[in-house]
Amino acid sequence: MAEALVKEKPSLGYHEEKTDTVIRLVSTRKRKKEYQVTGIQDIASENNWKAWLYLAPVIILVAVFLLYPLVNTMFIAFTENYKYATGEYDGFTINNFGVILGLTPTTSGAVVTDFVDYAIPNTFLIVFLTVPVSTLLALIIAVALNSIKWFQKFLQTVFFLPYVTNGIAIGMVFSVIFDQQGVINYIFGTDTAWVFGATRAMGFVPLCIYIVWSSIPFKILVLLSGLQGIDKQYYQAAQIDAAGHAKTLWRITVPLLSPQIMYLLVTSFIGAFKEYTSIVALFNGPGTSGKYGVPNMYTIVYYIYDNLSTSTSYAAAAAVFLFAIILIFTFLQFAVSKTRVHY
Amino acid sequence: MKNVFKKFLKKEEKPALVEKPKIVLSIEDSGKTVDAIKRSQKIGHIVMMTITYAFILFLALMMVFPFYWMIITSLKQRSEIIATTQTFFPSIVMWSNYVYVFQVFDFTNYMFNTIVVAIFSTLGTLLTTIFAGFAFARLKFKGREPLFMLFLMTMMIPGEMMVISNFITVASFGWVGEGQTLMDAYAAMIVPFWVSVFYIYLLRQTFKQIPNELYLAAKVDGKSDWNFLWKVMVPLAAPSLISITILKFMGTWNSYVWPQLITLNEDYQLISNGLRGSAFVNNDAGGQVEYGYQMAASVCVTVPLFLLFVFFRKYIMRGVGRAGIKG
Structure with missing residues (x-):
């Protein structure tokens, strides 16, 4: 036994020798790559000051038009009666958030609840109605487009058309289509006011249809390019296992598309929170009764733009509020994506 | 009891024994040959394809319908637009709607403003993006x-x-406020949009794909970084740059909020603002919107974008596929 133990030692030494040669092999490979990289870095690092020269225009513009405004808006949100023309304000307060949320009265003494009554619920309704519907519809269309042979390119272009349009122009077309004497009421034999003089609920129908219509093209494009990147072998394997169409879609296509879907959800959630132009285009004002009526179609962003010059502090508070909501949602989505998205 | 149990067991066992061969023989049992099965699969495939095509064509029609309605409404008389019986083709084609758009709406002025702002903001963005990328x-x-x-x-x-603070910034530059000139308005609409972080990101990705060897070769030939950028990198990244140019152009064409905020005079505004302006409200008819004129103007705004799309379809779709943000 003792002899055997002793005999094992040289074998260990042999083993060591072996690993030694392996390491040497790897190290030569590494050196080759490192040599290439350092070559460029040597040249590039000489131009250190030049790099800042190249970046100067962008840095100045980002500082003036992106970073400074961000800080300044947060600052304004905590000032009282900020006047944008002169930059004057009457001290600091946190009442602005109370005012927009309808909790504290404004300086003139009235409690304004447009923001809580219309802006917040409308914005959330738009987000949770249009984003799931448009994403699901885009997914179905993309899968269908991917499975056909004839006219695929042509139909792909047709579905992309709404992207290359002027939002205001097409929004006005929708308000003509949904006019009380328009084609929708004519086809369905109804006499509903969808746009002008509509109730809040009815006003949401053309609005959501318009938003879905205009947001679908981009989603189809992204999903289609994702679909074309999926390896055909997965589908052949599914076919051998006799998996049905629905099962193939939910078990293979959707999980493999999850990065694209995730990207679309994050961007379209943010986009839907900022809906504004669609309302201007459709209703020509903040509500279904025109420019000066009840603002029952208010969104958070509409509120911001409406109050920008008259009560800047409230607009800034609303902007900070929106920023916080978007941040929370984005982080929530990233947290979900960690468990659900397969990269 | 035992007997019953045994019977039960037997019953349980028997189907299991029978079923196994059944699976193998099922093709022969149903009396179908391989050809027949292939045929039925083919029929199933054709049915599936028909449903798919019907579904896609229906939705494609939905997608195109607003465009169709825009064009025919722009050619209709007022009485026909609000008639109780809607027509799917104008009974009398009214080209005069378009004449009105160019004479009263002052389409050319809005168009000119939009093109000037688009060109200069695109050029500025391209420069800053190329440098930063x-x-x-x-x-x-x-x-x-x-x-x-x-x-x-x-x-x-x-x-x-x-937007809130930029408004204040631009006002402090003297570009907004009393005595605003056309040049002030242009500056306010162009300069804040000279930077786009997303395009920088996009171009950086493109630039990174250009092989190191080219850079080294340029260095060996004694080219400066500046020459290398303009003679090698920019031409190689041309597709990305074209995509950025077109998307930026489309963004200006669509911009509504900012021009609306910062311009005091309607003559300084861009095309979207003009569209949603007051030019189409007929005061004689009790403040009714003249849909025919409005739609004719919409067609005029949409057509240039369509032409752009027809000529640069590849670049737009690739750019959007990677970028995805309008403007």
């Missing part, structure tokens, strides 16, 4: 990665946060 992709300097991360993080901030 080059620096981030090629040059090495201290704090490159942190700075790039900071840039990327600004993409998360909603533009509405910026």
